[in-house]
Amino acid sequence: MGRYTGPKCRKCKRYAMKLYLKGDKCYSDKCPLGEEYIRPPGEPSKRWRSRESSYGLQLREKQRVKCIYDLRERQFRNLFDKATGIEGVTGEELLKLLERRLDNVVYRLGFAMSRRQARQVVRHNYIRVNGKKVDIPSYQVSVGDVISIKEKGKKVSLFSEALAHEIEVKQWLSVNRKKMEGKIVAEPSRVDVEYPIKENLIVELYSK
Numbered sequence: 001m002g003r004y005t006g007p008k009c010r011k012c013k014r015y016a017m018k019l020y021l022k023g024d025k026c027y028s029d030k031c032p033l034g035e036e037y038i039r040p041p042g043e044p045s046k047r048w049r050s051r052e053s054s055y056g057l058q059l060r061e062k063q064r065v066k067c068i069y070d071l072r073e074r075q076f077r078n079l080f081d082k083a084t085g086i087e088g089v090t091g092e093e094l095l096k097l098l099e100r101r102l103d104n105v106v107y108r109l110g111f112a113m114s115r116r117q118a119r120q121v122v123r124h125n126y127i128r129v130n131g132k133k134v135d136i137p138s139y140q141v142s143v144g145d146v147i148s149i150k151e152k153g154k155k156v157s158l159f160s161e162a163l164a165h166e167i168e169v170k171q172w173l174s175v176n177r178k179k180m181e182g183k184i185v186a187e188p189s190r191v192d193v194e195y196p197i198k199e200n201l202i203v204e205l206y207s208k
Contacts, residue, residue: 145183
């Protein structure tokens, strides 16, 4: 199945969560969805909630996380398999691997207004890791890595517009907005993932 290209706001309604898929619009008054419960399209909220099975809840949680990080099933499953081989709580290790993806880090540093936009700038060779070109969105960053925008790219309005919003930078990252440069200062932790994700449901789903 190809990547979803329809209305992004419909995804938020479908998964009953504000997913911040449209960048700047999601943080402004223009966003049509509030922080309160979002009713899925065409479904009364109470009836829809009561009909959901345990499998349905697990599947929906996986789909939510895939949508947040804009991944396909194979990419997501590969990360889960990798997380199972890491010592620790599998669900938390999965979220850490998702956070350490280069496209997510570019977004977290404020160099892009959405993860999809961050993936595009990585693919278009605008991003440097420790001074070297890296055009793989799934690249796993490590503590000490320096993420920067190539010199010619610093003049692109996309980056200045994104940095002008000054989004909250997580504690495991540091950023120098003037130099358009960021650094990985620590490993991401579970508390750095602000979304109300129930990762245990994803582990239960894949463990069947």
